[in-house]
Amino acid sequence: MRILVVEDDAKIAQFVVKGLKQEGYAADHAPDGDTGLALAMNTPYDAAIVDVMLPRLDGLSLVKRLRNHRADLPVLFLSARATVEDRIKGLQAGGDDYLTKPFAFAELSARLQALIRRATRAPEAMRLSVNDVVMDLVTREVTVSGQKVELQPREFSLLEYLMRNPGRPLTKTMILEHVWDYSFDPQTNVVDVLMHRLRMKVDPDKTRIETVRGVGYVFKGSH
Numbered sequence: 001m002r003i004l005v006v007e008d009d010a011k012i013a014q015f016v017v018k019g020l021k022q023e024g025y026a027a028d029h030a031p032d033g034d035t036g037l038a039l040a041m042n043t044p045y046d047a048a049i050v051d052v053m054l055p056r057l058d059g060l061s062l063v064k065r066l067r068n069h070r071a072d073l074p075v076l077f078l079s080a081r082a083t084v085e086d087r088i089k090g091l092q093a094g095g096d097d098y099l100t101k102p103f104a105f106a107e108l109s110a111r112l113q114a115l116i117r118r119a120t121r122a123p124e125a126m127r128l129s130v131n132d133v134v135m136d137l138v139t140r141e142v143t144v145s146g147q148k149v150e151l152q153p154r155e156f157s158l159l160e161y162l163m164r165n166p167g168r169p170l171t172k173t174m175i176l177e178h179v180w181d182y183s184f185d186p187q188t189n190v191v192d193v194l195m196h197r198l199r200m201k202v203d204p205d206k207t208r209i210e211t212v213r214g215v216g217y218v219f220k221g222s223h
Contacts, residue, residue, distance in 0.1 A: 001046040001116065001157065002026040002178055006036030006062065007078065008054050012101070016049060016078075019105045024140075024153025026180050033057025040066050044178075045073060047116050049108070052079035052090065060093040067094040074115035078103070113138075128163045131221040133202060135163055144202050154179065155198050162209065162219035171216040191216075 003025050007013040013029050020027040028043070030036035033054040040048055040062075048066075052059040063075055075097075077090040082100040090098040096115050099108060117126055117138070128135040132145045140156060142149045151159065157179045162170065172191045180190070195209070195217060203209045210218050 001160070002028070002044070003112070004028050004030065004036065004040055004043070004045045004048040006030045006033065006040075006048065006050045006054060006059065008032060008051060012051075012078075015105070016108065019109065022153065023109060024157045026157065026178060031055075033059065033062045037062050037065060040073065041069055047074040047076070047112055047119075049076045049078055049112070050095070052077055052081055052086070060089060063094040072119065074112075074119045076108075076111055076115060078108070128160065130163050130166045130219060131208070133159075133163065133208065135160060142202070149201050151198075151201060154194060155201065158194055158198055159202060162217070166219050166221045169212045169215050169218045175216065 003020055005013055005016050005020070005027055007016065007029065008031050010031070013031070017027045017029050028039060028045075030039050034056040036048075036050065036054070037057060039045075050059045050063060054062070059077060059079070063077075066073065066075075075095045077095040077098045078101065079086065079090070079098070080101045087098045087100075096118075097111050099111060126137040128137065134143045135141075135156075137160070142151055142156070142159065158175065161175065161178050175191050176188075179194075199206065199209055208220055210220055212218055
């Protein structure tokens with residue numbers, strides 16, 4: 001899953017982005033409101049974490065404008081403003097949750113997962129199943145033909161993206177944009193390297209993930 005972090009405090013932004021990446025998310029950082037709005041309008045994010053006090057465009061205005069185009073995007077406000085009135089303003093502006101600074105990353109992560117889970121609405125949406133591969137998005141467990149497979153966070157994200165798009169050829173650029181972030185060089189071979197590692201774990205007989213020559217990869221099967 002890909003998360004947008006709109007935060008002008010460089011240390012907090014680095015802390016949040018690093019934590020998200022360690023949990024297997026792709027995370028992009030925008031240092032001001034204008035940049036954050038532009039990214040949110042043009043990138044298929046799964047959720048956004050938005051500071052309230054931002055340069056160029058404040059967080060409340062950002063989310064109000066965003067709601068005209070992305071009503072379904074889960075938004076978590078992150079702010080030093082901690083009064084009841086502040087939290088009410090955040091929710092009325094279109095935020096789905098409001099967390100005050102200072103905060104523990106574990107709580108931020110848990111709230112983010114809850115927002116994403118609610119956005120999917122159906123409980124079964126937290127479980128992906130394609131042929132004999134099953135992924136539990138809550139426990140982050142993966143089984144292949146009933147056998148549990150241990151995946152690193154980035155491997156889990158790659159498999160999740162493949163399983164959300166069974167039968168659909170995915171270009172390496174599409175995979176880069178969703179599993180990593182916009183700072184990666186499109187000429188890099190990280191997709192091929194990670195795909196090789198993933199195949200060794202979930203597709204050793206090469207029956208599930210097919211290479212589409214000149215394009216990328218496709219996860220064979222259907223939900």
